Amino acid sequence: MKINLKSLTLKELEEFIFSLGEKKFKALQIFKWIFQKGISNFDEMTDLSKNLRESLKEKAYISELKLLNSITSKNQDTVKYSFLLEDQECIESVLMRYEEDLGIGRVSVCLSTQAGCARGCYFCASGKNGLARNLKFYEIADQVLKIQNLIKENEERAANLVFMGIGEPLDNYFEVIKVVKLLNEPNSLNIGSRHIAISTCGIPEKIIALARESIPVRLAISLHSADSEKRSFLMPVNKKYPLEKVLQACREYQQICKRRITFEYALIKDFNDAKEDADSLFKILRGIKSLINIIPFNPILDCKFKPSPLIKVKWFRDYLKNKGISATVRKSRGLDIDAACGQLRLKNVSQ
Ligand code: SF4
Incomplete structure (x- = not known):
């Protein structure tokens, strides 16, 4: 049976190349072709001998993900890609152009880590059909490699990754950490850890x-309400891991690694956008170095909620700021x- 070189670490690749009777250093050349240049065809690896x-x-x-299609938003700042996995599941990834934050030509890529979601x-549309399976680290990496190859002709570069x-992501912890380390490698895409963010439901x-890992990535927690009952309604995971336990873990995280935590807060009309909601938020985050990222709520099918009006979004942000909490509104x-937060969906094309 043929071996998939993309599934090997550099060390494993060296052993494989050695087993072919070749010098180990050739493994690094192949590794760079795969993870730096995104090449999957051996004939294009021009610095290898014909024999090898x-x-x-x-x-x-x-292995390679197969690009099924891509859709670009009207204003061209977002592109959604659908990729087919070997077992016919279809995942989605999103490219976002944030020139003001990242600089011209540097783009952000939002990655899928599982086929579906159990939470x-x-x-969120992503979990509506449950979890099909975890993605392998190289299937996660391949989303970036594929997108990188598609955008390089515009002189753009994937410079920021958001999980x-x-x-x-934390339900697929081992593979996520493996891919973070891989993409951070100077011999692959060399994406700095400050430019990698992992978002979790808690x-x-x-x-x-995560606080103990050697790669200091940024952490974001999907919070959405400081009230346990409301949060349990929005996020069933809150019943298994109540907010107090998540916040306690955030405190321990900061004791270990001292990094600020972003709390994502989707603002929903007449549900979590009142003064009392902001006050509770202020109360529960006391003592945690935090940034609140307010996300105007993105409606999905069959969801009874509506986004808060823009004026309310700004008021909520300013109210928190006046209380001394860092708060921003994510555009x-x-x-x-259908590429905004919570709108990505798993499909199985064989069904
Ligand atoms: S928000 Fe995240 S954790 Fe919740 S269902 Fe969607 S993908 Fe899963």
């Missing part, structure tokens, strides 16, 4: 584990192509 290329073709292959948040697409033991992107 032939032997690789015989014994190995390099079933009320406002906020389909799936709960899994206490994994939040603490909604890709609404017209």
